[in-house]
Amino acid sequence: MQLDRLKTGGRIDRTRPLNFRFNGKTYSGFAGDTLASALLANDVALVSRSFKLHRPRGIVGAGAEEPNAIVQVGTGASTLPNMRATQVELYDGLEARSTKGWPNLRFDLAALNDRFSKVFGAGFYYKTFMRPKAFWKYYERFIRASAGFGIAPTEPDPDSYEHRNAHCDVLVAGGGPAGLMAALVAARSGARVIIADEQNEFGGSLLSGSESIDGKPAAEWVNAVIAELRDRGNVTVLTRSTVFGYYDHNFIAVAEHCSDHKGERAADGVRERLWRVRADQVVLAQGAFERPLVFCNNDRPGVMTASAVSTYINRYGVCPGKRAVVFTNNDSAYRTALDLNNAGIPVVVVDCRKSGAGSLGATADAAGITVLRGHIVSDVIGRHRVSGIRIARWDGDTQSTFDSTIRIDCDLLAMSGGWSPAVHLHSQSGGTNAWDETRHCFVPAESAQANVSAGACNGHWSLKACLQDGIDAGAEVAARCGLRTMPVELPVTTEGTDNPMQALWRVPASKDPDRCPKQFIDYQNDTSVADVRLAAREGYRNVEHVKRYTALGFGTDQGKLGNINGMAILAECLGKTIPEVGTTTFRPVYTPVTFGLGAGENVGELFDPIRKTAIHERHQAAGSPFEVVGQWHRPWYFPQGGEDLHAAVARECLATRNSVGMMDASTLGKIDARGPDVVEFLERIYTHDVGRMKVGRCAYGIMLREDGMLMDDGVMARLGEHQYYLTTTTGGAANVLNWLETWLQTEWPELKVYLTSLTDSFSTIAVAGPKSRDVLQNAGCSIDLGKENFSFMSVQQAVLAGFPVQLFRVSFSGELAFEINIDSAYASQMWQILMESGKEFDITPYGTETMHVLRAEKGFVIVGQDTDGSVTPVDLGMNWLLSKNKDFLGKRSLSRQDCVRDDRKQLVGLLSVDGSTVVPEGTQLIEDPGAPKPVPMCGHVTSSYFSATLGHPIAMALVSAGHRRKDETIYAYLADNLVVPVTIVSPVFYDAKGARQNV
Amino acid sequence: MKKYSGLSLVTGALRHNRNWQPAWRKPDPKREYDAIIVGGGGHGLATAYYLAKEHGVRNVAVLEKGWIGGGNTGRNTTIVRSNYLWTEASLLYEKSLKLWENLSQELNYNVMFSQRGVYNLGHTLQDMRDIERRVGANRLNGIDAEVVNAEQVKQAIPLINTSPDARYPILGASLQRRGGVARHDAVAWGFARAADALGVDIIEQCEVTAVNRDGGQVTGVETTRGRIASKKIGVVVAGNASVLASMADLRLPIESHPLQAFVSEPLKPVLDTVVMSGAVHGYISQSDKGELVIGAGIDAYLGYGQRGSFQTIEHTMEAIIQLFPMFSRVRMLRSWGGIVDVCPDACPIISKTPVQGLYFNCGWGTGGFKATPGSGWVFAHTIAQDRPHELNAPFDLNRFTTGALIDEHGAAAVAH
């Protein structure tokens, strides 16, 4: 039975009843309800408990401002924590639970906190739990146990999200009267418009009221406007779409909620869509929030904002009580009194102003509503639900106290402390706000970006003013877009006259503010007047300090209800004005957004799409495990039978050294550099004499950062007078291209050089080993591969097995080797052809691990493994690469005091003394295993393998003064009391003369 | 200074909390001080405290342009650890960590230093090499550190995705159990209160606009609250370091970038430790209030506006979902940015300058919160003695000339 459902009215669909469960009990509501309206219809007043004091709490608001009704919706993987019941649209079968209260909502043990609330004042935790020191751990466990509201899902999100980029001339945030009007004017002028509203229908405040426009119910006007906007080709109309963030350069983020209203899971399509909008102009028309009044026990379930009560009556056909009191300091709440009265609910108005309201006051009087002018509500009676209030006569002195009060029985208290424009987005964009002394609120002042605020968002309260402001805003932004606007007529509305609001920030009580029952400012965090006063007393006087010390505005509603009251009360107790105190920073986001929305499609495999070489499938078929290198998956080793890594690598190494091996080297970065100034450019980047290279020759090149440290390396080839082909490390490819472009574009724009990444266009297959030449010949090669025609470190164009290729005679294994560069489209086929051509030599594919071993045997470094950004080429013994004839990046740094120290860490080889221990990579090296901590370290192991070719382990290391310490023994530190003696040797373990590659 | 304790809370409650004193006074600036600290962040306040406490220099002013702790101190994600790679860095951070371990008692202000452990995840073989190397170095330096495997990670962090099929599978991690998080505001306030009690003047809403010199010696500063004289001036202004340096005609090798962070709505406890990942680029912990506290890398552009782009937030969310796919349905409540002072080698500058009596402490970039007490401690020494303590000697401004950089970039791609 929906006890509190009104017989008629509301925008709900009474023909579509929906069942839902709350805290295990089944209720029913109607399509069009929110969870909050449905709960109220079912007379459920108690919905939650507050964060710190666990006070019973009910629904206070009707929208984004709701601080209390924080519920868990849904179950299992699709459960949603911390949903505001006021923004959850009802669907059949909805499951919701309170997020606080143990063992249950009604009997919450932690409610004991409330008894000792004075001990738990603002910042109490900074003052205690310090002794004994070791106990903090346990205290904290206890504190954490009471943390949080909802429960995060524990299974991966089953739904998907997407991003959509959009550009528009005018983005309108908010579809109330002002926003609609602005959108209409802009759209009629031809502007491309996006209008977004967070609710399920347009109309904003009109949905909550009973106004008429042009003599018809406001809803009809809204429908007509929306119909026109939808009909125009230039307008995108978004409902359930929250404009939540306003970033630089008019970048606006909008969260469109596509499916939550239909059910727990997005059965078809996406759950949420992020609109990333770049708008020329923005109209901010998100309306205003009604402020609560701050009186004793103003948090009891049944105390609500007046506008929320009106919303429940007019929009949802629900009256949240049977006997009501309206407490106000301004005229707007009289509408609520009239709404209640119309719904047949007895109502008394308590107005703190002696004069009462303007024309609405007269209407109320005429309707026979009791209006107590010059009165205030001093206290609320009832714990789990309002059962009555106390009122007192008030003379306007905010510091007064009184003892004579009158009790009025009621179960609903609608309050209005005036309105605060939703300046959130305006402020996020960098705009300033000004305090308006007559309207008693902050209104947008200077804009920092291309935007205009309109309507209630701009401090206008009457419907007429909002419509007019919308027209003006629409015309303004259209003009700024260079468009001509058509005059639009102001719709006809009925307007009354208002009496000015009376500022009443803290309602006087029977005792002074430190001793009276709690007067809450921020419901969710239990921040009361006494807390703000305590903060000020303790020197936390800056508004940001007060916020942080008292948690005011830190709740999930981000202070939408309480902040302005808090600031005003702070101002009062500091004896300052409100603008002097100011506001805290309005930070994104306007209302919370899911991480899923931010991530969009970029989850799972799309998080960072895996880069696979053109030959990947073959490697996979061959059973290779893959190593993650940068974004790539590279074949790690090719196990045969039940081989493990070590067995496979040993076999691959021996095969390559003794016959022939083959690897997919496609991931190396490849850059085509050409242009009239390419030589000059590369001379500045690389350390060797680039210009001296003959066309057709290759060279090993390195580049340094400005600080002289090795940045990347690779083979480069001169393909023409003004054309080079550069290779980079796999992980460094993108960085190097960026680096080159940065220098070209920002430092040396006068150089004419063009860089093109070829990494994906070409694939590279390395064939290495004494039989490599035979393999290529078997495959059918158009050029003579003999030493005389095709010498080591040269490059030639050729046709191999019928495919055009670029052949490099370079070697990273120290063996006779060829690297075949081929259009990626043919790479996989080429791999297969080579496998077949090499069959007679038992050609062996190998992966990154074998490549590492082979190069380590030769003492070749891997940038990023044997170097770490603190290593110079001199440290690596690469002095021969440093040209004396020219300047290059990093050269000057190499002669800095620290770079010429003779005890720098230098690249060496290491052999374990026992001849068998493979020391783990990364192991620290020390001289004296007996030294007390901190033990001085003399270096670390960078590469370490078992060499099947040599029959013993080998390692490379950076060791302090290593170059002159050959044959010395130092120690590899594996753990305390566990060291392995190692001998320093040359890092070239195999074929020191380089004879094998030069045949 | 009236002592804080459980008992004081009860007495306070009995007196309706009317007996509490300001945590720090609101003095007007004097005409002259023995030392001036510019910047009322954690580092500046700690410096003042240790000047007064360790070196008996009590006639000190801290000048803060806004409200104390309003800079990066009040904007950071509060990760505290000392497991840095290089000995110079790790000894400095370890000094700090040791001070953290007694800080609540030392200041009589609960800074909620919570040693819930810090996991730095490894996702590639190279990550694991680096972890091995760093952990070895830490242990040799007497700093607690462990290498753990993926299974152990899963045990400690049940919700984390350790599937080998993940885009960047977790191979293992380094773990520093003594690391953790603290309550950032409390650090600023606690130092302020303790320094104030020793006689330090904390002066808010006082922006330094010029550095006065006579020959090569500083003589004082111009501020929005008038001229204040002193022969020793320590500047600790984080993202604004270059601005202050230019007032003394100095140039610093520092770039100022926005760095953002965000929190989720408060959730029941789901994450009991601190998780950082360089490869997927994000880090996360859960506060005592229940909010997931999340951050990642800097915004690439330079600037002094304390705001960043949403794109960076998107990337961070992607990273977090990568590690914790279930957090996709969790909502971000609030995001913000600070301006971090990034040095080329990702290490701070705590140094004398060519101007006599002018000292700079900056370059902490994305990771200086953890250093707050230690930084204050060595900087106080540097100012009081006019020479660096051996712990901060390697962090001299001169290293950018000599080349003796302490490159911590490689060690932690997300350096916090």
Ligand SMILES: Cc1cc2nc3c(=O)[nH]c(=O)nc-3n(C[C@H](O)[C@H](O)[C@H](O)COP(=O)(O)OP(=O)(O)OC[C@H]3O[C@@H](n4cnc5c(N)ncnc54)[C@H](O)[C@@H]3O)c2cc1C
């Ligand atoms: C988002 C984010 C996350 C971070 N996460 C971590 C983390 O997890 N762990 C970690 O260790 N570190 C982290 N950091 C870094 C850390 O916050 C800082 O390194 C540290 O807090 C710096 O402290 P500070 O006292 O030097 O600077 P700040 O706290 O910034 O203080 C400098 C003060 O100087 C003031 N000032 C500036 N100019 C003037 C002037 N002209 N006159 C007077 N006063 C002036 C400023 O107002 C400011 O209050 C993070 C930083 C950010 C922004």
